[in-house]
Amino acid sequence: MFNLKRSLPVARLFVLALILTLFAAMAPGFGVVRAATVTVDSSAELMNALASAKPGDRIVLASGITFSGQFKATASGTASAPITLESADPSNKAVLKGNGTGSGYALQITGxxxxxRNVKVTNAQKGIMLDHANHNLLDAVEVYQIVDEGVHFRDGSSYNTLQNSYIHDTGKGQPGFGEGVYVGSDKGKWSTINPASDYNRVVNNTIGPNVTAEHIDIKEGSTGTVVSGNIFDGRGMTGDNYADSFIDVKGNDVTISSNVGYRNGNEVIADAFQVHQQVSGWGLNADFNGNTLYLDNASCYVVNAASGTSARAHNNIRSPKGNMYRGNVTQY
Ligand SMILES: [Ca+2]
Ligand SMILES: [Ca+2]
Incomplete structure (x- = not known):
């Protein structure tokens, strides 16, 4: 028979446990995320949304709007609850327009x-800057009309991915500093900037035309960059500041695979890929495999590995035939 007197304390305990669980769920750090979606249609609203973003939030950029300013993503999501910033309509991407080409970044990510996803970035000294920012995804972005480099992984920014994107018309002010994508930092900046921007991935992008320096510059002090499935259009590279190859490798353990490069008659392009030693112990173990290079000058090398560097090469195709490998390049 049901004993009301005996079951009451049990029921009280159950209710108490339920209340405690609810309180715990609302407490910060418990891991329960209550995400919000906010649609913004002005620069001020976007600034506010970025500043107050929480894990799992989704910031939607209204269609047909140009957002002007220098935007900063300083908050952090989590592995299971990233923060999303994207256009409402992928076929009509919103524009993040920097404060002019004189200074600053259109978008800086420090979280x-x-x-x-699906945003255009333009009209700034540098397009998208990542500083000590990790595990971020840049997907289907377009970066153009930039004074210096388009996208830069800097100051200990690791495990980030740039994919399915279009980078063109960079280096509008300083051709020698107009890389499409820049990984790490020059040794001259190491005293103030952490050079270890590691294990970043640059995949399935179109880079060029009118990228005035290297399409991708991978700096000494960085490790494990993956560059795969990209298309390089050599038109508009200037040769300034030794920018005379699709990719310059100065970091270690870089993988460059399944890319397609077109020299397109640009006589300043000396090689498809170069490996350089800027600092002893760097410029080592680059792997080049499965790339297809349309180098319309027989003297250009597919891989030119300078003194002190090491590389491996496998199954790269050059059309038309001409120089393939120079320096310490092991074929396998
Ligand atoms: Ca460069
Ligand atoms: Ca060069």
């Missing part, structure tokens, strides 16, 4: 676990 972790952002997914940034």
């Amino acid at each position: 972790d676990y952002w997914n940034i």
